[in-house]
Amino acid sequence: MLRTENGFLRRLFLSLLRMPLLLACVGLLCLPVSSPGQLEEAKKQPPPEFSSGYTPPLPSTPLPRAELFAYLDALILLSALSLAAYIVLTKRSRSALRVLTLFSLLYFGFYRQGCVCAVGAIQNVSLALFQNDYALPFVVGVFFLLPLVFALFFGRVFCSSVCPLGTIQEMVLLRPKRVPLPLDHALSLLPYLYLGAGVLFAATGTAFIICQYDPFIVFYRLGGNPGVVAFGAALLLLGTFVGRPYCRYLCPYGVLLRWMAPFARWKVKITPAECIQCHLCADSCPYGAIKLPTPPEQTEDRLTGRRRLANLLLLLPILVFGMAWAGYLSSPALSRMNRTIVLAERVWKEERGLVTGNTEASQAFYHRGGSPESLYREASRIRRRFDTGAALFGGWCGLVIGMKLIFLSLRRTQRDYEADPASCLSCARCYSSCPVEQERLGKFNHSGIRIELEPRQR
């Protein structure tokens, strides 16, 4: 996948050329090599001679959480998702959803300490896809897959009340403010870029950046990196007036859900019946997910629009390949996130006297008797992966930006107030703003004006 056919043939050719050399290397490697490890071994004392009948105790080995509980988690996830789908789509009750949100916050958040979550599972899946020595744990696969499957049928019900990252933000949303639309569109690119980077670094076995910079897990665990704590606190403060900033502008898993949700069999509908165009719901969504009807008059002629679209379509491949090239060129810098690369470069420099002294890592490397040659080989292998990966990442960035521009130039017509299934988080807030819904619930009292609508404060 990452290994190109061309590179493979070249290496095969080179290895054929070097056959005599390889033979020599094999011979060399067979010679006994005394490594510091063996010296360490030599220092060990034989056991003491006890005469008092003393027998050494065994060190205790407390076991990790039993695997059974992991399956239980998966089961609870399934139930929570089903319940959320039922509440959002059938019961249409915001208060019931809040109870579920609270449960998820307590269970997946505080009790299970936010791990394993579907968001981080993206990286486990990428790692398992690209590194043969990592096997995807079954339950992680389930956590990754289930919300996506539910999104395919019921929309983003996972976001509504199950995701531990979402629920904590849901809790702190006090006075939602509307994010200016241009800013919203620009920022909504970030999750795509974050997803690309997350997959790149996971697939190269470098880091799980999505988990590393998970801003809310520090609250569930009551501790963590101070920088991340500050980031999380800032996001929560922001979240008191901007609805779910992480979910909307960072969450990489949201991207996948965004792709699934439009195909959902059952979607969130603001009104239970016919839209009466009362536009009462227009401002009810704190997440900007309600699409408004297209205004009837258009000030731009069709030709200008089409020309722009054509230009953008032409620009797209240029953007993709240009960014891919930039990505490829920046792969050395990106690859320095990988510890093996950093170590290899350090050792390389140390061996050539370009730097003085050792780092702790290079010292540890010498201590365990590592061979620089094999380290370079390993680092080169990772670098080749990074070259391909970074090019793909750059291309992906270009594609995302280009596609976003194209979508913004498409002319769509819409008549009703509808929830955009891709960005709707199924929070059920809009329901109570709809008079048709109120009528369905029997809350219109024709004898007097008594409308109980979802409270709003300004």
Add this chain to the structure above:
Amino acid sequence: MKLSPSRIDTGLPVVTALLAALILSLWVRSYFRTPALPERSFGMDRPASAPASAASSPASAGSSFYNASVPVPNLPGSWPAFRGAKRDNVAVESVTLAKSWSESGPPKLWTVAAGEGYAAPVIHNGRVYLLDYDQGAQADALRCFSLADGAEIWRRSYPVTVKRNHGMSRTVPAVSGNYVVSLGPKCHVLCAEATTGEVRWMLDLVRDYGTTVPEWYAGQCPLIDDDRVILAPGGKSLLMAVELTTGKPVWQTPNPRNWQMTHSSILPVTVGGVKMYVYCGSGGVAGVSAKDGSLLWETTEWTIDTATVPTPVDAGEGRIFLSGGYEAGSMMIQIRPDGRKFSVQTLFRVPPAVFGSDQQTPIFYQGHIYGVIPGGQLACLDLTGRQLWKSGPQHRFGLGPYLIANGLLYLLNDTGRLTVAEATPAGFKPLATAQVLDGHECWGPMALAGGRLIVRDLKSVTCLDITQK
């Protein structure tokens, strides 16, 4: 019952506020009420009753073995004591030593099994002497082998209980004329006939001179100087000389500061025409007159908390080079005659990264000091305390022994790989290397006589032929 409205909007906040204040105060109070942890002191981990030191009289209850049928070869060369005849670990061999070996290394002449430990042999008149510990019989055993084939000529043992504590035996006997003197792990001094193993005399330093057996048992190698045996018992006397023939004390140096016995051995050195014995005790370094044992000088600048193992090195012209492990590094002191006494001056002190030695005693050779420093690399130091070179991370020797013969450095590493290198301040120049022992902890010093190099690992002693064929 309905709550009165006026009570709700004041009552609820007041109750909440009171509750909050209560919780806050309880929480803050908990900080000041947490009991402090107990102070760390000692004594709790001591044995309930100190083990009664078995004041045995080993000389009476010894056993011996003498096999007169073993031919004693007439082989040249002698390595009569710890660090050789001149106690400098430098040998001048009349034979040519090989500078390169075949793949299998220098030929092995013989191997004999020994009790666990690091005790090394001495060589004299075709015989090899070793103070071994016989685990089966629970006894110290002074053994004599033929240098030609390792056949055991005699053995003299006396019962001592020693439990494995980083090996059991660790001292080198001394041989002079027809006497061989050994110091056992629990500070028993034995003097025996060199040819037959007949006991001449025995001393129990713990019983007779108040010695405290050091941690991991005694490591001091006795010194024979003419007709005297010089010992450093610590305890009642810092140093003492006894007659080689009888074991009767000749002089004893008082030990007012109660310095304890260390693993270090005594260095004879002559400064300003005065012969003296230099010893690293637990509390410092002292020099005593060889004539009457009077204290000539002392310094408390050099102490190592855990264990002082390397012996002082005579670096010529009144310079004494001290080194040690456990982060001690090295120190050079200068002894000068100062009236009837001597003055001590520190010339330099270097950290272990520059020079230090955990276990083996460094070698002073042609104006430079060679030794394996912590981390296992061989290093060369000049007399100003400057490190000239290190052998590099590829060449590590651990805690193994080393000696110099005919300008060649022989280094044994922990796992029994022998390396020969040039002893030159110009740099580390390895010539050949070979695995000569299979065991581990090859820490016992080596002995070399007539091109026969005796090396040992934890459980066996092997004789190698390192001559040029």
Add this chain to the structure above:
Amino acid sequence: MPQEEKKSRRDFLAEGVRTGSLILASGVLGALAIRAESGTMVWQIDPDRCISCGRCATECVLTPSAVKCVHAYALCGYCKLCFGLLRDKRTGNTTAAENNRCPTDAIRRTFIEDPYYEMYIDETLCIGCAKCVKGCNAFGNGSMYLQIRHDRCVNCNQCAIANACPSEAISRVPASRPYRMKKTIHR
């Protein structure tokens, strides 16, 4: 009824996408999960790689760290002068505060028989700083070493200590074998 037709076409398309993605996703994940030992993975330290740098005490998301010192008694030399317990620079060989290496007094020793002492590690006090490990490795048998204790570890998807470890000593191991105990067979 073009409107209706369009709608049903869209529904059909959605149905197709749903089925397709379901099959694809379950296929890929099934293939990934079918590999041997695809059970839960947990983090563990390889004691042979550990250089006792002390980051385990500070980098773990938990305070105190989930890493504790484990004592392999079968490897221990039972030294009285235990360098895991006592400082290099001491004034005497007692276990009092000025000689004790452990910053939290987590190591205790009990007398067994002359000359052997047993070292015991109180995990409620241990903070995983590796000071004793360093001492035991430098001068002793290396019977003390760090392990991630799974009664404390929250098993982060990405271990923060693994990220910070300079010797790459921390890696995922199957939860069925959650420790990397030092070999205790003397050869």
Add this chain to the structure above:
Amino acid sequence: MNPDRDEIHSNGERMEQWHRALSRVAWIAALFCLAVLILLMANAYNSRANDPLKMPRLQSLLMELNRNPTDDALRAEVRRLDRQVRSAYFRSRAFAMNGFYLLIGGLSVFLLALEGMRTIRRQLPQPDSALAQNAVLAAAANRRAVIALGTVSAGTLITLAVMSRHDAAVEYTLRPEPLPTAAASRSDPASPLAPANPAPGGSSLPAPAPGDVSSSPPAPAPSGGSLQAPSQLGSTSSLPPESPTPNPAPPTPGAAVKPKPEPTPPPSSRKVTALFPKAWEAHWPVFRGPSGVGIALTRNPPTSWNGAQGRGILWKTAIPLPGMNAPIVWGERVFLSGADRTSREIYCLDARSGRILWRKPIPVPPLPSTFKVSRETGYAPSTMVTDGKRVCAIFVTGEIVCLDYTGKQLWIRSLGLPDSLYGHASSLMLYGNGVIVQFDQGSDPSQEKSALLALDIATGKTVWEVKRPVPNSWSTPILIRAGQQEQIITCGSPWVIAYDPRNGREIWRAKCLDGDVAPSPAYGDRMVFVCNVGASLSAINPFATGDITETGIVWTYTENLADTVSPISNGELLFLISTEGTITCLEAATGKKVWEHHYDTMFRSSPILAGKTIYLTDTLGVTYMFEAGRVFKELGKAELGEDVGATPALVGNRLYIRGKKNLYCIGQ
């Protein structure tokens, strides 16, 4: 007054009261949270001074104390400070934890109060009229914003790109394959590492003419006569399962496996096959079955039993004296030996009933008190051999004895007390009329104590004997046929040596083992596999002569090596079993790891392959059955209920397992 209105009024009033109350509660909760937060921060700040890992004051006091070790006041101060630091540390930890919980509680109250306030003062939706704006202008603004962010991200990438190439350290990747000794080995044809020119016929391995043994380095001339080849060779079609091996995969750089030096596979006639007479196929006459590598020829082996419940157990017979040797079977007779310090015995059992047909004490002189064997070896560790008429046994003390099937002693001879660390434990092998004894002893190979002997099974006379340059070992040799060349493969430290079984002439040797060697070799398709802990698992190409250390080792593998258990191969795959319980499946051709599985137990007895199932018994007597395939699949597990140290025998549809005390026959 309208009571209804009044009620509404008072209702509204009450709501207002509640609103006020909640607002105040929210304020209080906020203040509470603030107070907790401030205290927590103060605690965090304060505890930095009491970090037990950083105690500058204590450190300086300690240094001072080291300078003045007699200063008792200083000592007391150190102790006091140490106690203070530790106490403060644990106190502030507890304080912080409680504080976090209080903070969460306070926040919950705050949020609940706000929620309550919001519920009381509901408001009508107030849609923003500004929303309906010009769609075209809006889209343009959106595009501009997206372009801005796109520019930023592209700029970041380009900055990274510009930065990253200006660094010398990336150079190491410009040479994908390091060339360590290129110049040296090319320019110096005399160097031992310089490879020989590829021989014609596709093989690049140096292949001196057969018979040119004298030119190969140390090939000690065997003494004595020669053995006759077995009259009729067993058909090798059934073992090992042959698979059309595809071209071996090209080497992947960075893998733990060394690349195969031969890019083209050898001609298909170059196969390694088993070497044994056809008559052996229905029996189990030597250690690890007719082939000597643990491959059973049976088609329907037992798959489930339970020793404690007696399920599936045909019979169980107590064996009077202990022994670690495995049973051997010929027809309806089962033979094994037992011994303790004073006596040695050979037993013949009836395979149908388990009855001991005869037991023959072997007269031996008393042992010198210095002679010791390890408990795990015992006094009868070596498995016997039989040729259908006679049985031979060797004991740990070096006595080798031959009996006929009635128990009559035909001959006995002693090879001398072996100088062996754990006692002689290598099992016997049989080639034609020759009993092959790998008698390795001594710790120093230069003493030339070790030897390989062939004894005439009829008389006990030495047919040939060859000295071996290895110290004591405990591995049993195997017999193979490499192409047309018959070979005895022996493992020692460090040499693996192949001998001609007819005359003991050395064929090839390779230096690839180390330590105390106990596992036997295995073979598969085109290679011989040897391993030991401390060295590596090496695949050796046996189609060669001379010292092939540098040319004949095709690949090596170094993880989870075996120190007792012999590896087993079905030709395509190789299974490596470590004592500690890890089973590794490797591709035989390339040495690539296919899978690895760990059992939490210890293995000492060697595996048996029957059909596609590998039988592996652990020291507790549990036999694990798993598939010899590319995916680990456990096929079953059966308990014997008794500790087991010996390798089982599997012949016909019966499995014989020797427990610590009893011999079990398992079958239908």
